Amino acid sequence: MKRLRLVLWGVVAVVACLFGLFAFQLSRPKDDVVVSAMIGKPMPQFDLKPSVADRPGLSTRDLMDGKPKLVNVFASWCVPCAAEAEQLAALEQNGAVIVGIAIRDRPQDVAAFLQAYGNPFTRIGADDISEVQLSIGSSGVPETFVVDGKGIIRYQHIGDIRAENIPQLLQELRKAES
Amino acid sequence: MIAELGLAALWLAAALAGLQLFAAVIGLIGKGDDAEGAGIAGLVRPAAIVQALLCALSFGALLLLFARTDLSVLLVATNSHSMKPMIFKLAATWGNHEGSMLLWVSVMALSGGLIALVERRLPVRTMIATLGAQAFVGLGFYAFLLFSSNPFARLAEPVAEGQGLNPLLQDIGLAFHPPTLYFGYVGLSVAFSFAVGALLTRQVTPEFARVMRPWVLGAWSFLTIGITAGSYWAYYELGWGGWWFWDPVENASLMPWLAATALLHSASVLAARDALRAWTIMLGVVAFSMSMIGTFLVRSGILTSVHAFAVDPERGSFILALLTIYIGGALVLFALRANTVAEGERFSILSREGALVVNNVALSAILGIVLLGTLYPLLTEAFDVRVSVGPPYFNPVGAIFFLPMMLVLAVGPMLRWRNDRLERIRWSAIGLLALPVALAIGLGISLKIDLLPLLGMALSASVAIGSLMPLRGRALRRVPLATWGMVIAHFGVAVALFGMSADTAFQKERLVAARVGETVQDGPWSITLKSVEPVAGPNWTAIRATLLASYDGGPVQESHPQARSFWAPPQDTSESALLTRWNGQLYTVLGGEAEGDRWQLRLWWKPFVTWVWYGGVLIALGGALALIGRVSGDLKRRRAQARNIERRSAGDPLMENPA
Numbered sequence: 001m002k003r004l005r006l007v008l009w010g011v012v013a014v015v016a017c018l019f020g021l022f023a024f025q026l027s028r029p030k031d032d033v034v035v036s037a038m039i040g041k042p043m044p045q046f047d048l049k050p051s052v053a054d055r056p057g058l059s060t061r062d063l064m065d066g067k068p069k070l071v072n073v074f075a076s077w078c079v080p081c082a083a084e085a086e087q088l089a090a091l092e093q094n095g096a097v098i099v100g101i102a103i104r105d106r107p108q109d110v111a112a113f114l115q116a117y118g119n120p121f122t123r124i125g126a127d128d129i130s131e132v133q134l135s136i137g138s139s140g141v142p143e144t145f146v147v148d149g150k151g152i153i154r155y156q157h158i159g160d161i162r163a164e165n166i167p168q169l170l171q172e173l174r175k176a177e178s
Numbered sequence: 179m180i181a182e183l184g185l186a187a188l189w190l191a192a193a194l195a196g197l198q199l200f201a202a203v204i205g206l207i208g209k210g211d212d213a214e215g216a217g218i219a220g221l222v223r224p225a226a227i228v229q230a231l232l233c234a235l236s237f238g239a240l241l242l243l244f245a246r247t248d249l250s251v252l253l254v255a256t257n258s259h260s261m262k263p264m265i266f267k268l269a270a271t272w273g274n275h276e277g278s279m280l281l282w283v284s285v286m287a288l289s290g291g292l293i294a295l296v297e298r299r300l301p302v303r304t305m306i307a308t309l310g311a312q313a314f315v316g317l318g319f320y321a322f323l324l325f326s327s328n329p330f331a332r333l334a335e336p337v338a339e340g341q342g343l344n345p346l347l348q349d350i351g352l353a354f355h356p357p358t359l360y361f362g363y364v365g366l367s368v369a370f371s372f373a374v375g376a377l378l379t380r381q382v383t384p385e386f387a388r389v390m391r392p393w394v395l396g397a398w399s400f401l402t403i404g405i406t407a408g409s410y411w412a413y414y415e416l417g418w419g420g421w422w423f424w425d426p427v428e429n430a431s432l433m434p435w436l437a438a439t440a441l442l443h444s445a446s447v448l449a450a451r452d453a454l455r456a457w458t459i460m461l462g463v464v465a466f467s468m469s470m471i472g473t474f475l476v477r478s479g480i481l482t483s484v485h486a487f488a489v490d491p492e493r494g495s496f497i498l499a500l501l502t503i504y505i506g507g508a509l510v511l512f513a514l515r516a517n518t519v520a521e522g523e524r525f526s527i528l529s530r531e532g533a534l535v536v537n538n539v540a541l542s543a544i545l546g547i548v549l550l551g552t553l554y555p556l557l558t559e560a561f562d563v564r565v566s567v568g569p570p571y572f573n574p575v576g577a578i579f580f581l582p583m584m585l586v587l588a589v590g591p592m593l594r595w596r597n598d599r600l601e602r603i604r605w606s607a608i609g610l611l612a613l614p615v616a617l618a619i620g621l622g623i624s625l626k627i628d629l630l631p632l633l634g635m636a637l638s639a640s641v642a643i644g645s646l647m648p649l650r651g652r653a654l655r656r657v658p659l660a661t662w663g664m665v666i667a668h669f670g671v672a673v674a675l676f677g678m679s680a681d682t683a684f685q686k687e688r689l690v691a692a693r694v695g696e697t698v699q700d701g702p703w704s705i706t707l708k709s710v711e712p713v714a715g716p717n718w719t720a721i722r723a724t725l726l727a728s729y730d731g732g733p734v735q736e737s738h739p740q741a742r743s744f745w746a747p748p749q750d751t752s753e754s755a756l757l758t759r760w761n762g763q764l765y766t767v768l769g770g771e772a773e774g775d776r777w778q779l780r781l782w783w784k785p786f787v788t789w790v791w792y793g794g795v796l797i798a799l800g801g802a803l804a805l806i807g808r809v810s811g812d813l814k815r816r817r818a819q820a821r822n823i824e825r826r827s828a829g830d831p832l833m834e835n836p837a
Contacts, residue, residue: 004456008513015509018553019502025480025556026494 036156038137043071043151046132048125051102052111058099058125066149068176070096070169072121073133075103076113078141080160085117087161092120094170100124103133103141144169148176181251184239185330188280191232191287192320195313198225202310206303206378222309223294229316230291237284240329244271250336253277253329259340261717269353275477275493276329278356283319285364289393290316293368298816299389301381308375315367318500326496349415359404359431363469365397366434369441370508373462377511382455382519387448390462392809394445398438399801405431406794417752417767419687419782421678421790424572426481429552430472433545437465440541443534451595453522453531457538463512467505468545474501481556526597533590540583547575577630584637584675585611587668588644606647614640627683634679642672659807667800674793680786681762691776701783702730703764705737710768710777718744720753723768723777727757739768739779762786 047059056062063069072088074081092098100121102110110124127133136145136153146155146169155172157165198221205219243251244267247260257274258267272278290312297305323329372390376382408431413421422428441461447454475481478494525531551567558565588610592603614636622632645668648661686701697706708724720742728734740753757764762785769778 005513005517008509008516012506012509012513015506019498019506021553021556021560022474022478022480022498022501023495024560026478026498 036137036153038145038153038156041153043147043153044132044135046125046135048101048127048132051100051105051124051126052107052114055119055121055124058101058123060151062099062123063147064149064151067097068146068148068154068173070098070173071101071136071145071147072098073101073103073136073138073141073143073145075105075141076109077105081142082113082117084142084160084162085120087163087166088120089118090163090166091161091169094166096170096173097122101127101132103127103130146172146176180239180242181248181330181332184236184243185328187232187236187239188283188320188324188330191229191236191283192317192324194225194229194232195287195316195320198222198229198313199310199317201225202306202313205306206310219306222306226287226294226309226312227291229313230287233284233287237280240277240280241268241271243330244268244277247340249338249340250333252331252333255333255337255340257340259717263716265350265353272356272360276323276327278360279319279323279327280329281357282360282364283316283323285360286312286316286319286367289364289368290371297389299385299812300375301379304375304379304381304386306375307378308371311371311374311378312368315371315504318503322493322496322500326493349411355404355407355411358400358407362397362399362401362404362438363434363466363473365393365400366438366466366469368393369397369438369462370466370504373459374508374511377459377508377515377519380515380518382448382459384449384452387445387458388808388812391442391445391449392805392812394438394442394465395801395805395808398435398442399798399805401431401435401438402794402798402801405435406791406798409794410791414754414756414765415751417754419754419765419767419780419784421681421787424551424568426552427476429548430475433548433552434465434468434472436541436545436548437461437468440538440545441465443541444538447531447534448522451523451525451531453525454535454538455522456516456519459516459519460512461538463505463508464545467501467508468549470497470501470505471549474498475552481552523596525595528593528598528600530590530593530595530598533586533593536586537583537590540579540586543579544576544583547579548572551575573630577633581633581637584641584671585614587671588637588640591644591648591664591668610640610644610647613643625683631679631683634675635683638672638676638679641675642669645669645672659810660804661807663800663802663804663807665800666803667797670793670796670798670800672793673789673796674791677786677789677791677793681784681790684785685787686783688779688781690779690781691772692779693776698779698781700764700781701785703727703781703783704731705764705766705779705781707777707779708736713740715742718742721768723766723779725755725766725779727764727766729759729764737764737766739766741768741770758788763788 043060043063045060047061048057050057063071070091088098098120100123102124105126105128107126110126114121125132137156138145138158140158142160144157144161145153146157148154154176155169157169161169201218201221205217205222208217208219240253243254244258245264247254247258247262247267249255249260253274253276254270257277258270262270270277272281290309293312294309300308369390372386372393376386405428408428409421412423412428413419441458441464444454444458444461448458474494474497477497480494551571554567555565589603589607592606594602614633617636617639618632621627621635645665648665649657688698688700690698692698692707694707694709697704699705704727706726708726710721710723713720713722720740722738722740725737725739726734727737735757737755737757739755742751742753744751752767752769754765754767756766762783765782765784767780769780772778
């Protein structure tokens, strides 16, 4: 009987710990963001041909010039990409260097897209078969990566950039500088 | 006016619950031989009955508000829409947090009222303690409703149109799935109150088990139907072609079911043999605890789930507080009292009780496994490690206990109570145990399938035959209804197990991009995409495909999967289309348009998948039959007793006790 009692108080203690855990978890802000597995990994080796006539293409070497950059994965056929153009322009004005990767696109469409929505990019590589997109763990357009001066991925933003995301992206760029 | 009336009724009901608790406490503190009806304790039963009526009134008021789409009420404005079909307007009453909590409280009050009205078998003090416990649990939920989730809150300005209802929930399955689960959860709260009542007065007797059993049977049948319906709803509405995902919300409904299944069987042992006293009480506490933990996990949003519809951390804190008071309180009470509940009758391992103990241990182990798997992500998150626990854990680990349990299930019902001889059942037992082995080897050699579905199919044959064994050599018309219930429920387990295993083993899946006019092959089906056209419904537009499907060269059947866009609120869903045969279903989903005039089609041929739910329905039917059998038996006994008393008081010499 004594042993049964001990077991029972053990059960009570376990349940108390469980409720304690529940309370602890409830008190913490819920963080549903799944951090990309690519964070901290170097950019894969690639060398993309230019997508438009007036900007050079993009290769891994270009991302290792010592200066942090935003790598924006976009396409002319993607509506949210058009919606985020304004935000990219704002980022550029705040001193961000932005390079683009155009996914499954035609040169004349990209040119028309940039004509219509502005061109914040210093370089644009054409990724016609989503090869680079897949190797950097991007599942759709648009997505934006913060890459530091050594070509290491520091941050990934999935979906279009909204006005409220700009401070965070600028902060990630500053962090990548150090 | 109606909203105010409903709110007033709810407040009154809460006040009566307070009175009921107060009267019960006074009654229990008072002298032990208080006759019922004497003093303040006599208020307990009437308070419970009136409280039930008030709750019914309050819920009726909310139903009426939804039926009329009264947009001056916040809850209606946020969850309904004037254009919705009537059935979904009504379903919206419980398709949200506040309304579903009101439903919960109402069902609980109605069960309390029912006990107060009809239950006369238990000692008066145990009865008072039970109704007191019921009021205590009820008060917490009243407080929750009135202070943090008032369903009757008005808007300062009525809105012009409601915000609609989550389109995934606009489905006939939803009209029945949550209410049935709630009846189950709340039925377990009654079992919980009985357990606490019996603990308080230390009266754990076979009579107590007989009183509790119908409630457990009822709750368990409702849970079974609720889980079955929920599984089918997820299967065809979510368009993923699976019937169980080990999602936290699904586990939240499975855990109380496992505990209730164990409770059902141990209560039978207590009722028939006066054994397993403390264990039955413990399970009574655990079963309701699991309902509450399930509710907490679903409502607090503490776990990430694919279908959490009503998530709010503040409510989570409230439910957690209730959980701590009730579950913690009951467990502490149990730990204090367990050794004063005298040990029950002994029995040998080879007996009906022995088999039922094995069943209980296995069910509890599976419950522990599911609980651990469900909470594990929460545990690691406290150390900032993200994990996701899924089928690779639940299936094999659960099978360790599930498969032996099935073997015992096949043999157990043949055993006699207390003590049986091995020689008596030797040949049937050997037959039932050898059959799955032979089948497994046979199937394993002839077809290449995985181990678990292979064992599942083999065992389902054993269970099916074993479940019918209690009928052997008996005049079928004289078999009691409760026994029929057991036979049918056990047979249902075999049917469901076969469906699960066969679907897992033989399912054929194809993802194609088809042009109109193109024919694709999926298993024995050949499917032609005939056309794709736009259609419109009352609050959605869709593209609809017409598929011509023929099974093994047989007659052509049409199938119409849709990709729907709801506009209030805007959301896209896919409506799968099913072609059902006796031996399975063809499951088709229309995706988006692919390049070059092609349409994405996802096709599954799922052999015997429907048996999963047929089995579930059979299990619930068995529970319902057993319930009817038990209750009508009780009523007969009660009438006989009443006649006895009458005769005695009339001085009938035949009934006079010779001693």
